[in-house]
Amino acid sequence: MKFQMVHENYNVLNLEKSLQFYHEALGLVEKRRIAPEDGSFIIVYLGNETTDFELELTWLKDRERPYDLGDCEFHLAFTTPDFKSAHALHEKMGCICFENEQMGIYFIQDPDGYWLEVIPER
Template structure:
């Protein structure tokens, strides 16, 4: 029996704002969408165009809280990038760097819902 990764899910308050953030910050693109006729939820899958793994963003119509209980935010996505310095500069310009560990050579960005995404130099993932 073999298991393989499919996706991770984040619930979001503003779906379009989140899609825009992930495209600008990480180059992720919408690969598919599920939207029932009753409009109770929308699920959007974002892809890096390279791997089979995707990020599932879920918008719930009846969710009216401005944030989720993220606890200490120890769970997170991690992405590696081929040009770490260029990525760092982009994220600095976007104002989304929320934590840096220069000794380890990594940093984290936070999305519009305050989910943390770890950014690693290529080969460190």
């Protein structure tokens, strides 16, 4: 059997703030949206032209407190051909939360506390 990964879901407290972050920090854009008439939730799929893989952001109307992410021992990773410029952007945004210079990688943190790894293309 073969499987292909298609998306990863993150639940978010402020959808607009998250959409802005992912667009500015990683160039992700909205590909499609699911929003029932009762307004109880909104699901937005983000992506870019480099892959079919999508990030699914889920906003729940009745959610009032931040999500408990435990020890943040999980993350989504991104590669970039222009690591130096990406690092400069993320430094300017103030979203770098951990850097491992020896490994040549760093992590940024989204508005809800999710960690995203940034790796140079090798």
